[in-house]
Amino acid sequence: MRFLGSLHIAVAILLLSIGVGLYADLKSEQMHGQSLRIQTGLERMVRLNQSLTSVMATAVIEKNSLRAASYNSLHTKLEATMQEVQALTQHMTLAGEILALRDEQRALRAQESQVFVHIRDEQWDAAYKVLLGGDYVMALKIYEINSESAVGALTIELSNTARRQDLLRQATLMLRLAAAALLLWTGWRYSRRLQAELAEQVRLRGEVTAANEALEEKVRLRTAELQAANSQLETLSTTDGLTGLANRRRFDKYWAEEWQRALRQATPLAVIMMDVDHFKTYNDHYGHQQGDECLRRVGEVLRATVRRAGELAARYGGEEFVVVMPGASLAQAQETAESILAAIRAEQMPHASSPVASVVTISLGVAAGTPGPAGDRARMLNEADVALYDAKHQGRNRVVPSLPGLTQPNVTNAISNTVTLL
Ligand SMILES: Nc1nc2c(ncn2[C@@H]2O[C@H](COP(=O)(O)OP(=O)(O)OP(=O)(O)O)[C@@H](O)[C@H]2O)c(=O)[nH]1
Structure with a gap:
């Protein structure tokens, strides 16, 4: 608003200076024209006055009254000129x-009227006397001097007026300079303010950017925390709490995925099912807590033995465990199963109530194959389970590979019945 006010003032001063300048120019022009007319008038007055005297003198010198005939018309012209100049x-x-x-002129005319009386009466000497008498000549001289001094006074007055107008012009120039200075000052202040506003905008933008970055960093941190929590949750939800192995849920998912992969890529897939021998009696003999400890150690053995990429060891349920071996043949899976069996034996966990051995042993059933379009992933698990049953049936503490035909429903049922009897 302040800048707008200054701008208005500057424009007003500028307009005022232009107005005053125009006025001064106009006045100067008027004065110039007027002075020319006055000067011309004065010169004409002197000329007419001289003509009057000359007409009069000629008439007297030539003693011819007709010579003064033009006097009246000249006198009228002189009067008109005088009025115009006045x-x-x-x-x-x-x-x-x-x-x-004017007064001197009238005095001259009054003396000339005496001359006229003498001319009319043809008293040429008397007329001559008046004309050449000291008073008339003196009055004539004074008139001429005064007319010259009038021209001089006109010149002085003109120069005074010109000086005043010069002053006025200088004042307008000063006003214009002041307006220009005010405009410059206003522009400078305005640009300073614009710069300050620009700097403030840059500062605010910086603050907003910093705040955004801080917010983004916070969001990044929170997302990372959330991802960590999710992954922890995922781990918890897919890990068996007792052994630290993958739980049944994780196994089911992994088995389905690997089955599909093997089906797609037409690659072999193997599975080992295992179960701690006579674990019920172990629990009965050593107590449930010791039973838990035994299962934990079985888990550690599995973790140490099943290490190849893609292989997964999981707790299937209770004292039962399972190993998935993508890409493995039956022989390779059997070999791994033998390693596990040996490693458990090597743990030398006492099992006083076991009719099989003095230490904890396990039985393992192995199944393998390449999934075909008609294949059922549950069927291979079933085959491994049947083989495990067979291992139990054959005396436990051993590895039994799956035999073709064992997955027939009647066989499975027969196995289930036998397990119940055991
Ligand atoms: N301590 C403990 N015992 C469990 C756990 N889960 C299952 N069991 C026990 O494991 C035992 C399994 O017994 P059974 O199914 O009869 O089989 P088994 O005694 O091992 O006999 P075979 O399998 O024929 O050699 C049961 O007594 C269960 O209570 C567990 O998490 N901790």
Whole structure:
């Protein structure tokens, strides 16, 4: 608003200076024209006055009254010129000089009227005497001097007026300079303010960017925390709490995925099912807590033995465990199963109530194959389970590979019945 006010003032000063300048120019032009007319008038007055005197003198010298015939018309012209000059100078200092001239002119005319009386009476000597008498000549001389001084006064007045107008012009120039300075100052202040506003905008933008970055960092941290929590949750939800192995849920998912992969890529897949021998009696003999400890150690053995990429060891349920071996043949899976069996034996966990051995042993059933389009992933598990049953049936503490035909429903049922009897 302040800038707008200054701008308005500057424009007003500029307009004022232009107005005053125009006024000064106009006045100067008027004055110039008027002075020309006055000067011309004064010169004409002197000329007419001289003509009057000359007409009069010629008539007297030639003693011829007809010579004065043009006197009246010249006199009328002189009067008209005098009135015109009077009107032009009425508001000027020069007015006084012109009045004096008029009076002197009238005095001359009065003396000339005496000459006219003598001419009319043809008293040429008397007329001659008046004309050449000291008073008339003196009055004539004074008139001429005063008319010259009137011209001089006009010149002085003109120069005074010109000086005043010069002052006025200088004042307008000063006003224009002041307006220009005000405009420059306003522009400078305005640009300073714009710069300050620009700097403030840059600062605010910086603050907003910093705040955004801080927010993004916070969001990044929170997301990372969330991802960590999710992954922990995922681990918890897929890990068996007792052994630290993958739980049944994780196994089911992994088995389905690997089955599909093997089906797609037409690669072999193997599975080992295992179960701690006579674990019920172990629990009965050593207590449930010791039973838990035994299962934990079985888990550790599995973790140490099943290490190849893609292989997964999981707790299938209770004292039963399972190993998935993508890409493995039956022989390779059997070999791994033998390693596990040996490793458990090597643990030398006492099992006083076991009719099989003095230490904890396990039985393992192995199944393998390449899934075909008609294949059922549950069937291979079933085959491994049947083989495990067979291992139990054959005396436990051993590895039994799956035999073709064992997965027939009647066989499975027979196995289930036998397990129940055991
Ligand atoms: N301590 C403990 N015992 C469990 C756990 N889960 C299952 N069991 C026990 O494991 C035993 C399994 O017994 P059975 O199914 O009869 O089989 P088994 O005694 O091992 O006999 P075979 O398998 O024929 O050699 C049961 O007594 C269960 O209570 C567990 O998490 N901790």
